[in-house]
Amino acid sequence: MALLGDLPVASFDSYLRDHGGEALETALELAPEDVVDEVANAGLRGRGGAGFPTGTKWASVRQAAADSRAWLVCNAAEGEPGTAKDRALITANPYQLVEGILIALHALQAEEAYIGIKAAFTEPIERLDDALLGARTAGWPGADRVHLVPGPDEYLFGEEKAMLEVIEGKLPLPRILPPYMQGLYATVTDPNPTAVNNVETLAHVTHILRDGALQWRSVGTAEAPGTMVFTVTGDCTTPGMFELPMGTPLRTLVCDLAGADEIQAIFSGVSNAVITPELLDLPLDFDSFAEAGTGLGSGGFMVYGPHRDLVQVTATLAEFLAIESCGQCNACALGTAAMADHLHRLVEGVGTEGDLQEIRSRLDTVTAANRCYLPVGAQLTIGSMLEEFGTAFADHVGVAADPDVAVVTPKIVELGDGQVVYDRHYARKRRDWSYTDAQGDAALPPGLAQGPKGLTQG
Numbered sequence: 167m168a169l170l171g172d173l174p175v176a177s178f179d180s181y182l183r184d185h186g187g188e189a190l191e192t193a194l195e196l197a198p199e200d201v202v203d204e205v206a207n208a209g210l211r212g213r214g215g216a217g218f219p220t221g222t223k224w225a226s227v228r229q230a231a232a233d234s235r236a237w238l239v240c241n242a243a244e245g246e247p248g249t250a251k252d253r254a255l256i257t258a259n260p261y262q263l264v265e266g267i268l269i270a271l272h273a274l275q276a277e278e279a280y281i282g283i284k285a286a287f288t289e290p291i292e293r294l295d296d297a298l299l300g301a302r303t304a305g306w307p308g309a310d311r312v313h314l315v316p317g318p319d320e321y322l323f324g325e326e327k328a329m330l331e332v333i334e335g336k337l338p339l340p341r342i343l344p345p346y347m348q349g350l351y352a353t354v355t356d357p358n359p360t361a362v363n364n365v366e367t368l369a370h371v372t373h374i375l376r377d378g379a380l381q382w383r384s385v386g387t388a389e390a391p392g393t394m395v396f397t398v399t400g401d402c403t404t405p406g407m408f409e410l411p412m413g414t415p416l417r418t419l420v421c422d423l424a425g426a427d428e429i430q431a432i433f434s435g436v437s438n439a440v441i442t443p444e445l446l447d448l449p450l451d452f453d454s455f456a457e458a459g460t461g462l463g464s465g466g467f468m469v470y471g472p473h474r475d476l477v478q479v480t481a482t483l484a485e486f487l488a489i490e491s492c493g494q495c496n497a498c499a500l501g502t503a504a505m506a507d508h509l510h511r512l513v514e515g516v517g518t519e520g521d522l523q524e525i526r527s528r529l530d531t532v533t534a535a536n537r538c539y540l541p542v543g544a545q546l547t548i549g550s551m552l553e554e555f556g557t558a559f560a561d562h563v564g565v566a567a568d569p570d571v572a573v574v575t576p577k578i579v580e581l582g583d584g585q586v587v588y589d590r591h592y593a594r595k596r597r598d599w600s601y602t603d604a605q606g607d608a609a610l611p612p613g614l615a616q617g618p619k620g621l622t623q624g
């Protein structure tokens with residue numbers, strides 16, 4: 167339990183007493199490129215969803231910044247359904263994250279660092295404020311160049327190109343070029359390459375510099391060293407967060423620790439193909455999951471038992487993606503909405519074979535000219551369900567779902583002591599990013615002057 171620890175770290179002073187600051191001291195004694203090498207030698211892979219090697223990302227940003235200035239962004243948006251680990255990590259120990267950010271600032275020789283975090287995450291924000299105050303008061307180099315940016319609730323806030331927009335004071339609409347080509351406050355002459363890293367990734371950096379790459383990589387597998395913090399919710403007896411060595415079997419996490427018994431389907435968020443029970447012996451690492459045709463995502467597993475209606479599950483996840491699609495790319499805006507509509511018709515019992523054909527044809531086109539990965543997630547989530555559970559969809563033609571078996575959007579607000587609280591306001595969110603009020607009228611969330619999708623969807 168290197169990252170989560172047994173108990174929350176109470177204060178900056180107690181962190182200092184438990185080796186806090188030693189990793190930063192070690193890093194500052196090294197040349198920036200040697201810190202990058204240490205992280206690369208540790209084999210750290212990003213915990214934000216794609217498992218991209220952090221050392222490689224940092225080396226590319228440094229190279230791209232040879233004639234420009236570099237920037238750093240810590241992604242604490244945590245918008246993926248079924249995931250709550252970044253909030254748990256910040257609440258348990260915000261100090262190791264701040265230390266990791268300062269190490270990254272030095273390694274990248276970056277101007278400033280921004281932490282993009284949802285304004286709704288009030289407790290983690292308070293903990294980060296405390297950690298930043300402690301670091302500034304202690305005079306940790308770079309601490310006065312780290313800024314908190316509270317952002318909107320939208321899923322796309324966590325998409326790295328959209329997060330840069332929010333930090334610049336705009337809406338969470340992904341820009342076209344990746345952050346290493348068009349970073350924060352980029353101009354035609356200054357691309358300002360930016361490294362965007364997940365909370366957990368940067369927290370690991372502290373442990374790599376403290377323990378040394380060799381020691382750090384003694385846990386986990388050769389290709390995916392270290393631990394990862396996994397979230398398990400849904401049809402299991404003890405939903406929660408579990409920090410495990412990478413390579414641990416999925417079965418240990420989902421069945422032994424979270425107490426799932428009979429399983430029909432598992433999702434690791436909404437960016438990857440469904441995981442069927444035959445895959446329970448897969449080791450929890452990026453490559454094994456990719457070879458099996460799915461992905462680890464950010465390690466948040468949503469379990470669906472045998473009593474769940476899988477068409478309803480698919481419709482719920484599809485609706486989430488239809489709502490969250492920002493509407494800048496027509497194929498994504500229209501395709502995610504159409505697929506969700508056809509799935510709702512099947513759930514309501516008015517669907518036909520024609521609805522299924524429409525979904526299949528939208529799956530082929532939904533990613534056309536996409537600026538971001540969201541519609542790829544829709545393609546994988548919905549497409550894999552049709553492939554794996556085709557009979558359930560065919561049987562739903564003309565047959566309504568059981569109204570007594572609910573399927574909620576698994577957007578986690580709180581997870582602790584074996585209890586999970588989902589965002590009850592989400593059911594009121596509309597596809598133009600407004601919310602209906604109790605009377606069913608549109609109510610705009612604070613911070614959004616207009617539903618940006620209204621521009622293209624009409």
Ligand SMILES: Cc1cc2nc3c(=O)[nH]c(=O)nc-3n(C[C@H](O)[C@H](O)[C@H](O)COP(=O)(O)O)c2cc1C
Pocket residue numbers: 211212213214215216217218223241242243244245246321322323324325326327362363364365367368538539540
């Ligand atoms: C729609 C969408 C939402 C995302 N949401 C998050 C998020 O909430 N947190 C996160 O760390 N990464 C999120 N990502 C991935 C980021 O774009 C980015 O790859 C990640 O922050 C990189 O960090 P890492 O290299 O440390 O994994 C999202 C990606 C997409 C396409």
Ligand code: SF4
Pocket residue numbers: 322339340490491492493494495496498499536537538539540541
């Ligand atoms: S692909 Fe979809 S979510 Fe991504 S920018 Fe385009 S419309 Fe928005």
